[in-house]
Amino acid sequence: MAAVAGVRALLGFHRSVTLQRSFGNIPAQLTSTFLLRGLCSATTKSNEPKPPPVATENESLLENLNLMGVDVKMARQRQPGVLRKAFTNEQGLAKFLQGKGASRRVIASIISRYPRAITRSIEHLEQRWDLWRDIFKTDGEIVSILDRSPESFFRSSDNGNLQKNIAFLTSLGLNSKDLNRLLTTAPRTFSNSFELNRQMVEFLEDICAELGGTNPEQFAKYVISRNLYILIRSTKRVKTNIDILRASLKLSDSELLALLQGPGAEIMDLSNEYLKKNFNSLQQRMVSLGCRKADVKKLIISYPMVLYIGTDTLSFKLDCLLTGGITMKQIIEKPKVLDYSTQNITGRLGELQRVGYDFQKNGINILDTSQKRFDAKIERLGASPELNV
DNA sequence: GCGACCGGGGTCTGCCATCCCC
């Protein structure tokens, strides 16, 4: 047993120092094969080097990962094949990320959640990092995204594709600030194949042209900058949503175009079923409150984000507002009040009730203000109660 | 000074299915 432990320790040492130092331009597989076979042969008293069994996990790799604080159970669950590989670069990866400012905890978490990260060579990592640094000012920003979404950085081994994506998105007129926001918010966009991103952009341009728009390129750019998740959705999903909106609201081409190149861009990526469910639920509720279908259309066109709110949340918000003395007509005229959290709405209604605020006389705009402005208003109302009635 | 209107910013991954290559 002691001998085995010694070999593992030696193997780990070799893996972490000798081997990784030269990982750069040499394919990971070749480098590790040599070392592993050499060690195995030295401990089995056999002249025939034996490769590790194909279907079993690499013991020294498991040991290394455990020492690094990796959740091996999670890694096994996510990508079991990686643990069976004889040739990996976990120490090289760790060293690389440490050099970029990642903590031990972050590195372990990254590998636990996306084990394939340890199959990337140093050369690949350096290239990819440099490409990301074209968009971010500091290494720290990239580390925080890796911590959040390791898959976005490590899933693709094609740096050329990443380069193409950056060039393509830049060619759309997206500036460095837009790219920064895009990569921060929806990093998966940059791991998409260039072709997939191009298809979505072309799809958006086609939609604009079909609806009679005069500037498809501008339209696509607008939609992307307004909805940063659009490029990680399928064209099928977006198309279905557009069809749902058109049919449900009975929109003309120009009305639909205006909606999509306005606030409607933000709901184009919702799941199709969710969008339908929320629309039906909203319509049902509004009709039951005596609204006409035209009112539903008016509300959605002026505030499409109402379809983003889950049915239960929306129902609760409406209940709060209605029982607080606000009418449905007021909500339709001023739907942005639904933008605020239920907690915020209930809190403000309570405050306003306390000072005797009259919504019929003063309207409901007070609910759509920043907390600072709201507090200042409450203070004034408290000092001069006659203003409320 | 105040209210109304409006735009913008933060946040948003982990998993499964499929295809393809070795």
Place this chain on the structure above:
DNA sequence: GGGGATGGCAGACCCCGGTCGC
């Protein structure tokens, strides 16, 4: 057949402040 690469899906808001007109 195994594993890598990639496509696609579900999940489901909140808040702030600039500007302008009165």
